[in-house]
Amino acid sequence: MERFRFLTSGESHGKCLTAIIEGVPAGFRIKTAVINEDLARRQIGYGRGGRMQIEHDTVEIKSGVRFGKSTGAPICLEIKNKDYANWQDVMNTEKQDYPTEDAIRKIEGKSFTTVRPGHADYAGFVKYNLSDLRDVLERSSARKTAIEVAVGSVAKQILKEFGIVGFSHVIQIGNVKLDFYPKTYTLIKEKAEKSDVRCADELTSDRMKNAIDEASEAGDTLGGKFEVIFGNLPIGLGSYSHWDKALDGRLAQAVMSIPAIKAVEVGAGVDAAFLKGSQMHDELFVKNKIVYRNTNNAGGLEGGMTNGETLLIKGTMKAIPTMRKALATVDIKDLSPASAHFERSDTCAVPACAVVAEARVAIILTDALLEKIGGDSLEEMKRHFND
Ligand code: EPS
Numbered sequence: 001m002e003r004f005r006f007l008t009s010g011e012s013h014g015k016c017l018t019a020i021i022e023g024v025p026a027g028f029r030i031k032t033a034v035i036n037e038d039l040a041r042r043q044i045g046y047g048r049g050g051r052m053q054i055e056h057d058t059v060e061i062k063s064g065v066r067f068g069k070s071t072g073a074p075i076c077l078e079i080k081n082k083d084y085a086n087w088q089d090v091m092n093t094e095k096q097d098y099p100t101e102d103a104i105r106k107i108e109g110k111s112f113t114t115v116r117p118g119h120a121d122y123a124g125f126v127k128y129n130l131s132d133l134r135d136v137l138e139r140s141s142a143r144k145t146a147i148e149v150a151v152g153s154v155a156k157q158i159l160k161e162f163g164i165v166g167f168s169h170v171i172q173i174g175n176v177k178l179d180f181y182p183k184t185y186t187l188i189k190e191k192a193e194k195s196d197v198r199c200a201d202e203l204t205s206d207r208m209k210n211a212i213d214e215a216s217e218a219g220d221t222l223g224g225k226f227e228v229i230f231g232n233l234p235i236g237l238g239s240y241s242h243w244d245k246a247l248d249g250r251l252a253q254a255v256m257s258i259p260a261i262k263a264v265e266v267g268a269g270v271d272a273a274f275l276k277g278s279q280m281h282d283e284l285f286v287k288n289k290i291v292y293r294n295t296n297n298a299g300g301l302e303g304g305m306t307n308g309e310t311l312l313i314k315g316t317m318k319a320i321p322t323m324r325k326a327l328a329t330v331d332i333k334d335l336s337p338a339s340a341h342f343e344r345s346d347t348c349a350v351p352a353c354a355v356v357a358e359a360r361v362a363i364i365l366t367d368a369l370l371e372k373i374g375g376d377s378l379e380e381m382k383r384h385f386n387d
Pocket of ligand 1 (some may be wrong): 012
């Protein structure tokens with residue numbers, strides 16, 4: 001069974017972020033410029049912190065692609081952290097036997113022991129038996145989602161060959177909700193791409209930005225909600241035959257494991273609780289031998305499989321736990337009461353998170369497509385797809 005899978009490595013302020021993707025069949029056009037566009041989309045977003053001014057994320061394809069086309073070999077991607085220039089002493093991978101006084105000052109300056117409630121700090125410190133929470137922060141940071149977006153961009157380039165396309169948009173920040181959706185998905189996409197909070201309505205975008213400003217002034221942070229939409233999916237990706245083959249479960253895991261996600265919904269999602277069977281289920285009709293439906297409460301998934309309708313996934317992100325308004329916590333040095341650690345962070349990262357979720361969904365869909373149609377080359381996949 002063909003699989004599209006990947007591993008990443010890299011710390012927030014380390015040298016670079018790396019991914020190795022396995023399972024890209026030969027013959028696909030993989031464009032660096034397209035990956036870089038997606039990386040830039042992740043960086044945009046009102047409410048982001050100072051780091052986004054330092055980084056201009058660009059990818060280097062290091063293997064698995066020749067003359068712009070995949071060869072079937074593993075693809076290695078790398079994004080350099082520009083900020084590493086300022087962290088070389090702190091993030092050095094080698095043990096320094098005689099560190100300079102300057103290096104010691106820098107390392108101590110970046111060490112911390114006051115747990116941030118809501119972050120990975122406390123459980124990470126206990127689990128890995130660490131003494132400096134810097135070691136937890138560096139890998140648990142959402143910085144690693146940059147390389148995941150690069151992997152997702154490769155997946156999107158594969159899906160596009162089969163006409164499968166998708167996007168993401170923000171539907172809530174704090175208590176500001178998108179109430180009026182533009183009529184078509186094309187319009188939602190166009191408008192969301194133009195908004196610096198990825199929201200498809202200008203007035204709502206402005207209200208979202210005001211909410212971010214207010215939170216920022218108060219030293220607070222904001223969460224929200226986004227939607228990922230993919231269309232033109234063939235029927236039958238995923239399966240009802242076993243729990244781990246169900247596509248809804250695989251998509252939920254992919255979105256749920258993005259840092260700070262607290263809920264994932266498919267189609268009507270949590271509103272399904274309020275709907276009677278007669279209101280919830282999408283009736284089928286036929287015209288000219290083509291089956292169609294007028295509603296999509298199922299969000300494109302029935303029985304853990306794509307059903308030919310548009311895939312609709314929502315994600316809820318909690319407010320970022322690194323806050324100027326310090327919460328009560330403990331110091332792990334001596335378990336004394338303390339104020340939580342603060343360092344440069346974002347006030348709101350929901351727009352960026354939407355782009356990350358779009359990438360994760362694309363990865364799962366590519367895996368499921370390969371699983372269904374198989375093939376070691378684009379040509380072979382196309383033959384299987386059209387059969
Ligand atoms: C991020 C980079 C980080 C943070 C953010 C996401 O940069 P720095 O820590 O250097 O400011 O802006 O990470 C977090 C908020 C977090 O809690 O991990 C990025 O590239 O997305």
